[in-house]
Each structure stands twice: as C-alpha cells, then as structure tokens.
Amino acid sequence: MSGPLPASAGIAGDGPAGPPRPRRHGRASRGSLVIAAVSTAVFFGALALVVVNAPGWERVQARFLDWEEFFASAPRIVARFEVNVRLFLIAEALILALGLLLAVMRSLPGPVLFPLRLLATIYVDLFRALPGLLVIYVLGLGIPGLRLPGVPNDPFFWGVVALTLLYSAYVSEVYRAGIDSVHPSQTAAARSLGLTQLQALRHVVLPQAVRRVIPPLLNDFIGLQKDTVLVTFIGVVEIFRQSQIRQQATFNYTPLLVTALVFLLVTIPLARLTDWLVSRERDRRDAGTVQASSARSRRGRLLGAFDRRKGT
Amino acid sequence: MSGPDALRVEGLWKSFGDLEVLRGLDLRMAEHEIVCVIGSSGSGKSTLLRCINLTEPIDAGRIVVGDEEITAAGVDVDRIRRRIGIVFQAYNLFPHMSVLDNITLAPRRVLKQPLADAKDRATTLLERFGLAEKRNDFPDRLSGGQQQRVAIVRALAMDPDLLLLDEVTSALDPELVGEVLTVIRDLAHQGMTMLIATHEMAFARDIATRVAFVDGGRVLEEDVPQRIFRQPSEPRTREFLERIIEAGRL
Numbered sequence: 347m348s349g350p351l352p353a354s355a356g357i358a359g360d361g362p363a364g365p366p367r368p369r370r371h372g373r374a375s376r377g378s379l380v381i382a383a384v385s386t387a388v389f390f391g392a393l394a395l396v397v398v399n400a401p402g403w404e405r406v407q408a409r410f411l412d413w414e415e416f417f418a419s420a421p422r423i424v425a426r427f428e429v430n431v432r433l434f435l436i437a438e439a440l441i442l443a444l445g446l447l448l449a450v451m452r453s454l455p456g457p458v459l460f461p462l463r464l465l466a467t468i469y470v471d472l473f474r475a476l477p478g479l480l481v482i483y484v485l486g487l488g489i490p491g492l493r494l495p496g497v498p499n500d501p502f503f504w505g506v507v508a509l510t511l512l513y514s515a516y517v518s519e520v521y522r523a524g525i526d527s528v529h530p531s532q533t534a535a536a537r538s539l540g541l542t543q544l545q546a547l548r549h550v551v552l553p554q555a556v557r558r559v560i561p562p563l564l565n566d567f568i569g570l571q572k573d574t575v576l577v578t579f580i581g582v583v584e585i586f587r588q589s590q591i592r593q594q595a596t597f598n599y600t601p602l603l604v605t606a607l608v609f610l611l612v613t614i615p616l617a618r619l620t621d622w623l624v625s626r627e628r629d630r631r632d633a634g635t636v637q638a639s640s641a642r643s644r645r646g647r648l649l650g651a652f653d654r655r656k657g658t
Numbered sequence: 659m660s661g662p663d664a665l666r667v668e669g670l671w672k673s674f675g676d677l678e679v680l681r682g683l684d685l686r687m688a689e690h691e692i693v694c695v696i697g698s699s700g701s702g703k704s705t706l707l708r709c710i711n712l713t714e715p716i717d718a719g720r721i722v723v724g725d726e727e728i729t730a731a732g733v734d735v736d737r738i739r740r741r742i743g744i745v746f747q748a749y750n751l752f753p754h755m756s757v758l759d760n761i762t763l764a765p766r767r768v769l770k771q772p773l774a775d776a777k778d779r780a781t782t783l784l785e786r787f788g789l790a791e792k793r794n795d796f797p798d799r800l801s802g803g804q805q806q807r808v809a810i811v812r813a814l815a816m817d818p819d820l821l822l823l824d825e826v827t828s829a830l831d832p833e834l835v836g837e838v839l840t841v842i843r844d845l846a847h848q849g850m851t852m853l854i855a856t857h858e859m860a861f862a863r864d865i866a867t868r869v870a871f872v873d874g875g876r877v878l879e880e881d882v883p884q885r886i887f888r889q890p891s892e893p894r895t896r897e898f899l900e901r902i903i904e905a906g907r908l
Contacts, residue, residue, distance in 0.1 A: 535750035539764035
C-alpha cells in the first residue's frame with residue numbers, strides 16, 4: 347500500500363494525543379462567576395420591578411398568588427397527580443416496546459419485508475403529523491361514541507392508547523437513529539460469524555443502539571410527563587382537571603400554580619439527569635477515543651473507502 | 659498440490675457499479691495451505707475475501723469450499739459463514755461485550771453450545787494466545803494488537819475450515835504487528851488453512867505456502883514465495899515488488 351496508511355499510523359498512534367481538550371463545564375474562573383451573578387441579579391431584579399409595578403399587579407397577585415388558597419388546595423391536587431403518574435408509567439412501558447418494534451420493522455432489510463417497512467413508515471408519519479390533542483379527542487370521544495360491545499369507554503384507557511400511539515412514533519425515530527449510528531461493520535462482523543440478521547440485530551446492534559439513545563429517550567419522556575395533562579380534555583380527572591375544578595369553585599387561579607410547581611419538581615430533576623447522562627456518555631467516548639483513535643479513524647476511512655465501492 | 663481442494667474460486671467477477679474489481683479471478687487452495695494474496699491497493703484483495711465470506715454477492719463465477727459450491731442458488735448463507743472465519747483489518751470487536759462474551763456469542767447463539775462449554779473453549783483459546791487475563795475486559799481497554807488477537811480467537815471459536823485474514827495488521831501501530839503475526843504463525847503450525855490478504859511481504863515470504871499476486875482483478879501470477887519474491891516472471895509483479903522494496907517494506 348502506498349503512503350497514507352503507514353504515515354498516519356505514525357502520527358495518530360504515537361506520543362501524546364495533541365493538546366488536552368478543553369473541558370466543557372465547571373471551569374469558570376472566579377471573575378466570570380462574579381460577573382454572571384451580578385448580571386443575573388440585575389436582570390431578574392429589573393424583571394421583578396416591571397411585574398410588581400404593572401398596573402394589574404394587585405389583582406393578579408390576589409388571584410394567582412394567594413398563599414392561603416395555595417395550602418388549602420394543595421393536598422387534593424397533589425394527590426390527583428397519582429393519575430398522571432399511573433398514566434405516564436403505563437404509557438411509557440408501552441411506548442418503549444412499540445417504539446422499538448417500529449424501529450426494528452423499519453430497519454429490516456430486503457425487498458420481501460418492504461410491506462412491513464411501509465407500514466411502519468406510514469404509522470410514524472401519521473402520528474408525528476397529527477396534533478396530539480386531536481388524536482386524544484378522536485380516540486377518547488369518538489371510539490366510545492361508537493358504543494361497540496366489548497370496547498372499553500374508560501377515558502383513562504383511551505388516554506393511554508392515544509399517548510402511546512403518539513409517542514411511540516417519536517420514540518421509534520429515536521431508536522432508529524440509534525440503530526443507524528451503529529457502524530455497519532458491527533453487523534458485518536456478527537454475520538461473518540454465522541449469526542442471522544435478527545440475531546445480529548438483537549445481540550450486537552440493539553444493545554449498542556439503545557445505550558446511545560437513552561438521553562434522547564429521557565427527553566421524550568419529559569414531554570410525555572407534561573402531555574399527560576392533555577387527557578383532561580376527554581374527561582380524565584387528573585391533576586390539571588383537579589386544579590381547574592377548585593379554581594372554578596373559588597374563582598382563584600392559585601391551584602394552577604400548585605399544578606405548575608408539581609410538574610417543575612418532577613421534570614427538572616429528570617432534565618438534569620438527562621444532561622448528566624449526555625455528558626457522561628461524551629466523556630466516556632472521549633476517554634475511549636484517546637486509546638482507540640488511531641484504529642478508529644483508520645477504520646472509518648477503510649470502510650468509507652469501501653462504501654464508495656473501491657475494493658482493496 | 660495433493661489432497662482435496664479446501665477452496666476453489668473459478669472465474670469470479672465482481673463489480674461495484676461501473677468499477678470492475680474482480681475480472682474472472684481463479685484461485686485454488688489445498689487443505690492446510692497458507693496462501694498470501696498480495697497486490698496494490700484497490701486490486702481486489704479485500705473484495706475477494708469478502709466474496710468468499712459471502713459478504714458480497716458475486717456477479718459471475720463459482721466459489722467451492724470443500725465439496726460444496728457456496729455460491730450456488732439457495733445455499734444457507736449463515737451455515738456457510740460458520741465454516742469460514744474472517745478477521746477484519748479494523749478488528750470489529752463488539753464494544754459492549756467483554757472479551758469472553760465477544761468470543762462465546764457465536765458458539766452459543768449459532769452452534770447452540772451451552773454457556774459453560776463455550777466459556778471453557780474460549781478460555782482455552784485465550785490462554786493459548788496469552789490473553790487469558792483479559793477475558794473480562796472490554797475491547798476499549800485493550801491495545802490494537804490485543805484486540806486483533808481477540809478477533810482472531812473469536813473467529814477460531816467457530817472452528818472454521820478456512821480462515822480469511824483481511825490485512826489484519828494494517829491498522830496496527832508498528833510495534834504491535836509482531837504479536838499478531840506470531841498468532842498467525844502459530845495457527846499455521848497447527849495446520850489451519852488460511853487465505854491472507856497482506857502488505858507484510860516479509861511475513862508472506864515467511865509463512866505462505868504460496869503467494870498470489872492480484873492485479874487487474876485477476877491472479878496474475880502465483881508461486882511459492884521463494885520464486886515470486888526472487889524472480890517474478892510477470893513485469894507487473896516485478897514493478898509492484900520494486901515499489902514495495904523502495905518503501906522499505908521488504
């Protein structure tokens with residue numbers, strides 16, 4: 347083989363791996379910390395002044411920030427969150443399974459399986475295109491309206507179905523991105539050992555793919571958590587409905603604040619967890635790169651060359 | 659060459675789009691033979707190996723392994739691949755599995771070996787190649803040379819009739835090449851039938867029972883290493899070898 351390969355072997359493999367990469371976070375100097383604190387204080391102080399001095403502030407304060415009402419309404423509202431949690435947990439389990447099934451269907455090779463791929467593609471396109479509320483309405487009100495014998499008319503049931511249909515379409519795309527991110531050489535290696543296409547998928551591709559997409563999956567589940575309130579529109583009494591009931595009885599909007607706080611308390615930790623997982627994954631990849639960089643970059647080039655249809 | 663053919667490639671054609679990579683290539687190997695395929699980049703060495711492993715569908719010709727035509731219509735591809743091991747330039751270990759799991763995956767899932775048996779066999783092989791203490795490590799903890807040796811063990815665990823080695827040292831840092839070549843030498847002494855695409859001419863001269871020079875998608879010249887390296891009969895072979903010598907690789 348001519349020049350490039352041995353030459354790059356010398357450069358990539360030996361000696362220190364170039365200048366150290368700058369860390370992405372947690373490395374602010376003292377000076378910049380002070381600046382950040384001051385600018386934050388000034389910004390939010392100004393914002394608070396504007397709000398408090400607004401002409402309607404007194405009225406809004408009485409309607410939205412009534413502490414007495416806050417503590418009076420909180421117990422029942424928080425207790426109702428149980429419905430959202432149940433909805434979320436059941437739907438999430440179904441979404442993970444259905445999403446994976448759809449992604450696998452779309453990744454199957456060969457002309458024979460075209461109908462399966464087509465079916466999965468239509469499904470995903472359909473439920474990503476439709477507004478979620480619309481699907482919830484149509485399923486939650488339309489199907490029970492048919493009064494078919496044996497078909498449940500429990501709005502909670504249809505809420506689970508609607509959210510599962512909607513979110514599995516998104517989640518299948520996340521899975522698929524993960525499957526596509528596993529290099530074809532992994533499948534090639536598995537197949538060369540005699541594993542079938544499905545075995546290669548099950549034992550080699552999917553374990554790597556799923557690991558890589560855990561952060562974006564969590565991201566979708568933050569969305570799902572919030573969207574559990576949408577089933578309120580087909581008559582499920584969950585946290586949002588509960589706070590509305592209270593609000594309509596007392597003409598005070600503070601119960602909505604309770605609901606908002608509950609979601610903040612649940613969602614923000616999940617968001618932090620997602621970020622932490624992403625950065626851990628990145629650090630791990632960087633650590634692996636230092637050692638395997640030479641081989642990996644060459645592998646990329648080798649297979650890239652092969653993909654461009656040059657035999658070696 | 660006496661004995662039955664381990665491998666017979668007849669009139670193999672393979673093109674990628676407009677690019678004809680293999681143009682009627684013929685090659686025969688007896689059992690326990692070690693044939694090194696040499697030739698410049700793009701001459702079709704890797705493609706040949708991938709065709710024999712049935713990774714690439716061929717356009718025309720026949721490939722016979724033992725007494726079975728593996729390119730015949732309706733042949734169970736997965737069954738053929740069990741008999742033919744291949745080791746890639748980039749190792750292609752499964753990064754999410756320990757060394758032991760990398761090796762036992764196919765014996766367990768394909769050959770349906772019980773876990774304990776597969777582990778025993780894998781451990782024996784690892785010990786033989788000085789990798790026993792690495793068996794619970796993940797691939798990214800290993801050096802390139804160790805990874806490639808594991809990849810060889812992984813192929814051997816399937817007990818193949820024929821082992822294909824596709825430039826297995828090309829991705830390695832120079833000081834790691836030796837340990838991999840040692841493994842291959844060891845296999846040669848055990849009588850493993852091997853078809854090796856390589857740029858390591860000194861190694862090929864050393865280990866090969868025959869060397870095949872591939873040029874223009876065909877085997878232009880094949881002979882025992884002593885002759886092909888000392889007095890090649892084809893001008894193209896001479897040219898190629900002169901370039902190699904200039905590059906200091908022979």
